[in-house]
Amino acid sequence: MKSLIGELIPVTSAIVMFAMAGNVNAAESARLTDHGSDGGIVTFDAPDAATAVAAACSTTCGTQAFANNAAGTIVGSYTDAYVVPHAFLRTPSGRFISFDAPGAGLGSGLDQGTAAYAINDHDVIAGLYEDPNLMLHGFVRYPDGSITTIDAPGAGQGAYLGTLAWSINNAGAIAGVYYDVDGTEHGFVRQPSGSITDFDPQGSLGTMVCEETCLNDSGEITGYFSDANGMLHGFLREANGRITPFDAPLAGTGSYQGTIAASINDAGDVAGYVIDSGTGYHGFLRHRNGSYELIDVPNAPTGAGLGTAIFSVSACDDITGVYLDENGATHGFSRSASHGFVTIDASAAGTGPGQGTRPSTNNLAGAVTGWYVDGSGLNHGFLWAH
Secondary structure (H helix, E strand, O other), X not given: OOOHHHHHOOOOOHHHHOOOOOOOOOOEOOOOOOOEEEXXXXXXXXXXXXXXXXXXXXXXXXXXXXXXOOOOOEEEEEEEOOOOEEEEEEOOOOOEEEEOOXXXXXXXXOOOEEEEEEEOOOOOEEEEEEOOOOOEEEEEEOOOOOEEEEOOOOOOOOOOOEEXXXXXXXXXXXXXXXXXXXXXXXXXXXXXXXXXXXXXXXOOOOEEEOOEOOEOOOOOEEEEEEOOOOOEEEEEEOOOOOEEEEOOOOOOOOOOOEEEEEEEOOOOOEEEEEEOOOOOEEEEEEOOOOOEEEEOOOOOOOOOOOEEEEEEEOOOOOEEEEEEOOOOXXXXXXXXXXXXXXXXXXXXXXXXXXXXXXXXXXXXXXXEEEEEEEOOOOEEEEEEOO
């Protein structure tokens, strides 16, 4: 499963962050009482979520909320006390539905299983699962609870190879990545009919379709790729297959420096962040016409390993993301035309390296969902609204 480190220090082998276990279960769980409002933040844990960190799940133990739709439904993943992860759907009223894809690994302590990463406004969900042989498969889950497995034709067969479904639009198209037999990462788009097309920008040695909100209703896809020198470049793939690479201002040109595209809205505006030549982070918003707006949270620390990263842009160009402090902890933020910058910090969030509050997506109403990491390293979901 993805972690903050995976977001801010990109690697083409993103799969090393996903090893899970699951329980084939589509039954609705009893509603867990939310922890209550915390400065505008409602925090929550999925029923039966782990209450302590285990070595097997490491940075992904507990509850992580990955995406929310226009109605306020949230999807994500949680690990239980036996390090068995499950996908979840949280309704706007706070009820949880726990589910895992058929074929997901079931072994206690193995950290295999199912994660839900994206949801459209019709409550169709995209995600991925790991089978008992450690191979990855994408899936789509429909509102009636039925689940269809997605395997890209070029995906390799074996441990830590396979298909990852990251994003879904309102037409039901799905975008993601697959790892071929050599472990090289490629993008793909799956049409509602089930047909799959793979793609790579010219010069790519590893293509990453970003997670959750990286496929819009026009069929445009964004993400980033690594070139032969290890530099990272953003890309925009149009519905007709045309791919435009881009480099945002201040992007460094060294290995693991460059441009990370992290979200696209229906207007075609792309949000993300750059890693500059000093390995600092700066948020950006790339407008449809190709112009850029650089965005740094006011008064946020800057320098190597510090700065601002944007993870999601709404249809109204509201954005959400994080900034990092000198201790290595993250602080969430939302920026909108009407409210300006607002900091999002759960009071129970830890303040050490790899801890803090981590927004993931925002919806049309400006509501933000994500997770926070407490002082013990355990994850908890949250929902924030103006």
